[in-house]
Amino acid sequence: DTGVSQDPRHKITKRGQNVTFRCDPISEHNRLYWYRQTLGQGPEFLTYFQNEAQLEKSRLLSDRFSAERPKGSFSTLEIQRTEQGDSAMYLCASSSGTRPYEQYFGPGTRLTVT
């Protein structure tokens, strides 16, 4: 079990550019979650998938954000036309469907928008 992995770990981009992050969950987990953590705050829920279906989206997930999990395995989170306010740590977590409260978190992708 290699745990949840995220790529890249750090991303610096200029305002207006598009960025995409990847999350690989624990292989036997069918649920995958995305959270955003800004400086000095706790993580905030963005969205989650059960298998390939996106079941819930937070109001924080503006129309510039899109997440996919095409084959029910890895997931991508894309931010279009990045803004400085998007600078944050983006955390991915996974869990089984039977124990959704046991979420295992990845190391995160730190995004800096200049």
Place this chain on the structure above:
Amino acid sequence: AQKVTQAQTEISVVEKEDVTLDCVYETRDTTYYLFWYKQPPSGELVFLIRRNSFDEQNEISGRYSWNFQKSTSSFNFTITASQVVDSAVYFCALYLSNTGNQFYFGTGTSLTVIP
């Protein structure tokens, strides 16, 4: 509405001292879980402890212990004989089974253990 409050933003203790991190939560749900996570500078959230709303028994696990009191909606966490490696940000979190399957995190308490 759901909310988790960690009133202590920063705490500094000298190594080997005991330290208690406070957490107060708000929810109308009767079924929920409470958690403490540790976030070292590397950024990864490390699970420490979990309690469900039906189990107020307080326990000790190694140097960690917690005090869950539903009457005051508090879930405090104590580290005994603190060590430098305990320096991190600690988050209290609330998980609701019936509302969105998501966590509600507090704003965190930054703990510094001075050698």
